[in-house]
Amino acid sequence: MSAAGLPIIDLSAGPPAAAAARIDAALRDTGFYAVTGHGVPQAVTDAAFDASHRFFALAEATKRRWHVDLSGKQRGFDPIGWQALDPARPPDLKESFYLGVEAFAPNAWPDEALVPGFQAAMRAYQAAMDGLAKRLMGVYELALGLPAGHFDAFMRQPLCTTRLLHYPPQPREGEGGAAPGQIGCGAHTDWGALTLLLQDEAGGLQVQRRDGRWIDVPPVPGAFVVNVGDLMQRWTNDRWLSNPHRVVNRLSGRDRWSIAYFFDLDGDATIVPLAPCTSAANPPRYGPITPAAHLAEMYRRTTVAAG
Numbered sequence: 001m002s003a004a005g006l007p008i009i010d011l012s013a014g015p016p017a018a019a020a021a022r023i024d025a026a027l028r029d030t031g032f033y034a035v036t037g038h039g040v041p042q043a044v045t046d047a048a049f050d051a052s053h054r055f056f057a058l059a060e061a062t063k064r065r066w067h068v069d070l071s072g073k074q075r076g077f078d079p080i081g082w083q084a085l086d087p088a089r090p091p092d093l094k095e096s097f098y099l100g101v102e103a104f105a106p107n108a109w110p111d112e113a114l115v116p117g118f119q120a121a122m123r124a125y126q127a128a129m130d131g132l133a134k135r136l137m138g139v140y141e142l143a144l145g146l147p148a149g150h151f152d153a154f155m156r157q158p159l160c161t162t163r164l165l166h167y168p169p170q171p172r173e174g175e176g177g178a179a180p181g182q183i184g185c186g187a188h189t190d191w192g193a194l195t196l197l198l199q200d201e202a203g204g205l206q207v208q209r210r211d212g213r214w215i216d217v218p219p220v221p222g223a224f225v226v227n228v229g230d231l232m233q234r235w236t237n238d239r240w241l242s243n244p245h246r247v248v249n250r251l252s253g254r255d256r257w258s259i260a261y262f263f264d265l266d267g268d269a270t271i272v273p274l275a276p277c278t279s280a281a282n283p284p285r286y287g288p289i290t291p292a293a294h295l296a297e298m299y300r301r302t303t304v305a306a307g
Contacts (some may be wrong), residue, residue, distance in 0.1 A: 006030065006207070006217060006225075011135070012037030020143040023136075024240075027143075027228055031243035032207050034223040035136070040128045042222070045198055048125040048259055051118045052164040055097060055110055066097075066108040074098055074161070074299060076108035080168075084304050086186025086246070090179040091304050093170055094247070099126065099162040104267075125259070126162055129196055133160070133263035136194060136226065144236065145276045154271075159192070159264040159291055167204065167256040170249040184256065185247035190229035191298045192264030192291060197225040202256040204249040214246070231265065231294060234286045237273035267292030 007026050009019055026033040055063070066076040075098050081091040099107050099122055109119050137151045167184040184204060199205060205217040205225065217225060233242040249256045265271070269291060273284040 006032050006034055008034045008036060008220060008223060010037040011035060011139075012039075016139060016142055020139050023139060024143040027240035029241070030207055030209060031233075031241035032217070032225060032227045032245070034220050035226050036220070036223045038132050038135075038224060040132060040224075044124050044128050045259075047117070047121040048164075048198070049200065049257060051115065051121040052097070052166070052257060052259065055115050055118060055164070056095060056166040058110075058114060062114070063095075066110060068098055068108075071105070071108050073100070073105035075100055075105060082304060083302050084186060085188035085302055087301070089186045090182040092185050093182055093249070094165055094167045094184050096166070097164040099164075101157070101160050103157060104159070122162065126160070126261075129162065129261035129263075130158075130160060132196060132224070133158075133194060133261070137263075140194075144239075144274060146274070154265050154269045155263075157266055159267045159295065161262040161264070163260045163262070165256075165258045165260060167202075167247060167249040167258075169253055169255060183246060184249040187244045187246040188302075189242040189244055190227060190262065191231065191295055192229040192262050193232045193235075194263050195227050195229060196261040196263070197227075197258060198261075199225065199258040200256065202249065202254055204247045204256050205258075206246050206248060208244040217245075229262070229264070230298075231271055231289075231291055234289065235271050235274055235277075237277040237282065237285055239277045264295060265291045267295075 007022055009022050011019055023033060063077045068074060068076040068078045070076065077097050078095065080093060080095050084091045134155065137155065141148055141150050170184055199219050201219050203216065203218055206214045207217055208214055228240050228242055230242045232240055267290065270288050271291065272288045273286055278284050
């Protein structure tokens with residue numbers, strides 16, 4: 001099965017080697033696939049979406065009490081216009097809420113009285129995503145011909161970010177206050193190792209094929225969309241593709257909701273091309289880099305302004 005050309009991979013069906021081979025093929029092609037049979041309870045994803053809806057329903061002035069610029073640690077609310085993931089376009093037509101790993105910095109949790117159960121729902125969601133991401137990293141070891149457990153030393157305390165995303169209905173260009181060329185989320189690649197995306201039924205996610213065409217990625221009930229980011233492309237010496245994608249929320253005429261979980265490895269890990277991905281004919285194409293330095297630079301490049 002596939003959704004607009006993206007394979008749907010059931011982790012609960014067949015031998016692990018079969019899933020690893022299909023994932024390897026997908027990541028060599030578009031860098032994206034959808035995963036089912038992942039074991040994440042529907043109640044966990046439902047509660048996370050419900051908490052997100054209730055937070056973004058608050059008044060703008062209330063949400064700004066947890067503005068991301070106040071945290072200094074990439075935690076909290078960012079309003080529409082705060083980010084431009086595609087610097088060639090106007091700022092994105094989205095608002096979001098960042099949550100991170102509390103071992104590194106406290107989260108900017110909304111008041112329990114305003115959004116009851118928000119913290120509990122998001123902690124459960126983060127735990128489920130951490131488990132699924134590490135499970136997939138084990139499959140990636142198999143896909144790359146690495147020994148089991150090879151990636152463990154790179155994800156002892158990984159930098160993980162959960163981002164709740166709300167896209168209001170997108171007007172036609174130049175109408176309703178939208179600037180020419182302004183879309184929900186500008187074309188960009190993700191920055192870290194892998195991304196797990198939960199999306200509602202509104203649609204709007206588009207992935208760029210190698211020939212430059214954009215294809216729609218319709219939601220698959222119960223599935224997560226998975227892609228690799230820039231660090232994984234570097235790590236695999238370009239074997240796997242960190243591919244441009246965007247959100248154009250113009251077709252549904254309704255709000256779009258999604259939750260992205262970015263699994264970005266240990267901040268101080270040294271990332272150099274993996275041995276199975278290099279050879280005398282295909283030498284390493286990248287020098288060493290740490291995830292922490294890479295992520296800090298990417299946030300700097302894409303933030304429009306404080307406020």
